[in-house]
Amino acid sequence: MxxxxxxxxxxxxxxxxxxxxxxxxxxxxxxxxxxxxxxxxxxxxxxxxxxxxxxxxxxxxxxxxxxxxxxxxxxxxxxxxxxxxxxxxxxxxxxxxxxxxxxxxxxxxQLKSPERGFSFNKRYNAFLDMRMDTSQELRAFDVVNEYPEKRLREILYKLGEEPFARRIARQIVSARKAKPIRTTRQLLEIISRSIPAYYRFRRKSHWATNVFRAIRMEVNQxxxxxxxxxxxxxxxxxxxxxxxxxxxxxxxxxxxxxxxxxxxxxxxxxxxxxxxxxxxxxxxxxxxxxxxxxxxxxxxxxxxx
Ligand SMILES: C[S@@+](CC[C@H](N)C(=O)[O-])C[C@H]1O[C@@H](n2cnc3c(N)ncnc32)[C@H](O)[C@@H]1O
Structure with missing residues (x-):
């Protein structure tokens, strides 16, 4: 249940x-x-x-x-x-x-419904959706797989205030060349590869918070x-x-x-x-x-x- x-x-x-x-x-x-x-x-x-x-x-x-x-x-x-x-x-x-x-x-x-794709919880591994209004076209998948690197970097930096925006945007673009980034867990792994280990332990909130929030804010304008x-x-x-x-x-x-x-x-x-x-x-x-x-x-x- x-x-x-x-x-x-x-x-x-x-x-x-x-x-x-x-x-x-x-x-x-x-x-x-x-x-x-x-x-x-x-x-x-x-x-x-x-x-x-x-x-x-x-x-x-x-x-x-x-x-x-x-x-x-x-x-x-x-x-x-x-x-x-x-x-x-x-x-x-x-x-x-x-x-x-x-x-x-x-x-x-929204956060706790795994299928909505808002959460970076490792257990969920959902499709990168993040739309509040599910009839809207733009999904997190489109942002992550189609936005040019410069725009991704700006979003992570401006909306997410993410200090490693440059590295994360670069890793996203390199990963999607091999295959589309479809799930929250794939994105989580890319973020994890892009940030230094110390950053994970020093932060008060989860190290993926900024990136997930920035993408969500972009998807939902x-x-x-x-x-x-x-x-x-x-x-x-x-x-x-x-x-x-x-x-x-x-x-x-x-x-x-x-x-x-x-x-x-x-x-x-x-x-x-x-x-x-x-x-x-x-x-x-x-x-x-x-x-x-x-x-x-x-x-x-x-x-x-
Ligand atoms: C923090 S929750 C509100 C919780 C609510 N006050 C309660 O007591 O349960 C924010 C809600 O606002 C909705 N929302 C966010 N942006 C919106 C927008 N631009 N137009 C309409 N609803 C929006 C979200 O879908 C979400 O359900």
């Missing part, structure tokens, strides 16, 4: 504190995932309250629909990319909302999606509506911080939002010890003026 996978929502208490859901409010959870945050928000809503729950992963939508069935039509599910937030709102016929939540990155369901979605989310907010974003990576956090700063101190316009978190909110040591995945989480929030 397979063990049930659980995704423990990060900074749950803080999300509710900053989102401050009103009983009859309308909310968006732009990253439904396992539905943990959606459930805690929907539990605060009264008869007329609604939450639009978005995920680009159809498996996330299907699983959450089953798990959260008891909330009926209080939750409106939409399978889409949150970067199309304007079209999503048009489709569900909602103009303004009282709050939006983004909890970025991948869920434990994660940073461009966030860049496009945040201003759309702010535009959709009612006056005094709140936007809460949890990021797990410095590049994501940089986009959030920059967008919030630009919209709270615009050069030649009136401010659109007020920043509620001067510094990002971090999980407590207790939360990190219970849920190590939360360690790198940063929560930032703004209120619409």
């Amino acid at each position: 397979t063990k049930e996978i659980k995704h423990i929502p990060v900074l749950s208490k803080e999300v509710l504190e900053y989102l401050a859901p009103k009983r009859d409010g309308v909310y968006i959870d732009a990253t439904l995932g396992g539905g943990g945050h959606t459930e805690s928000i929907v539990s605060c809503l009264g008869k007329r309250g609604r939450i639009i729950a978005i995920d680009r992963d159809r498996f996330a939508i299907e699983t959450a629909k089953r798990r959260l069935g008891k909330y009926g039509d209080k939750i409106v599910y939409v399978q889409a990319n949150f970067s199309d937030l304007d079209e999503i709102l048009e489709k569900v016929k909602i103009k303004k909302v009282d709050g939006v939540l983004f909890d970025l990155g991948v869920s434990s369901y 994660e940073l461009p999606s966030i860049k496009r979605a945040l201003p759309l989310a702010i535009r959709a907010l009612e006056k005094k509506g709140r936007l809460v974003v949890i990021s797990f990576h410095s590049l994501e956090d940089r986009i959030v911080k920059k967008t919030f700063r630009e919209m709270s101190f615009p050069q030649d316009n009136k401010p659109v939002v007020k920043i509620l978190t001067k510094k990002p909110i971090r999980p407590s040591p207790e939360e990190v010890s219970m849920n190590p995945r939360s360690e790198s989480a940063k929560l930032r929030a703004v209120e619409k003026l």
Whole structure:
């Protein structure tokens, strides 16, 4: 029997504190995932309250629909990319909302489903897929086997902040000349050959983390999606509506911080939002010890003026 996978929502208490859901409010959870945050928000809503729950992963939508069935039509599910937030709102016929939540990155369901190819766990040996939306064409396989060496190196360096990007990109290109790199284990072996032994023991996280994350971010175009979605989310907010974003990576956090700063101190316009978190909110040591995945989480929030 397979063990049930659980995704423990990060900074749950803080999300509710900053989102401050009103009983009859309308909310968006732009990253439904396992539905943990959606459930805690929907539990605060009264008869007329609604939450639009978005995920680009159809498996996330299907699983959450089953798990959260008891909330009926209080939750409106939409399978889409949150970067199309304007079209999503048009489709569900909602103009303004009282709050939006983004909890970025991948869920434990995605990471722990071997066939999705997100994990570098040696036991899995899956096809190099890594698509959140499985109807999309570009897969990790295409990135690894078709991107020119220079582009691969840039991705590993910029998105992965991988110090051995040059060596790893070179080894990938040389390995794929012999035969296509099809599986996560093949990629793992190439990374292992490309990095010095000391690097494996010195790092806090697994030595393949950076490379796998960089490829995943490229496949799913994660940073461009966030860049496009945040201003759309702010535009959709009612006056005094709140936007809460949890990021797990410095590049994501940089986009959030920059967008919030630009919209709270615009050069030649009136401010659109007020920043509620001067510094990002971090999980407590207790939360990190219970849920190590939360360690790198940063929560930032703004209120619409
Ligand atoms: C960290 S998980 C969210 C977990 C969720 N808050 C919970 O409590 O279970 C992130 C989810 O966002 C989804 N996601 C990431 N980027 C997305 C995008 N651009 N559009 C829609 N969904 C996205 C992923 O598929 C994943 O299911």
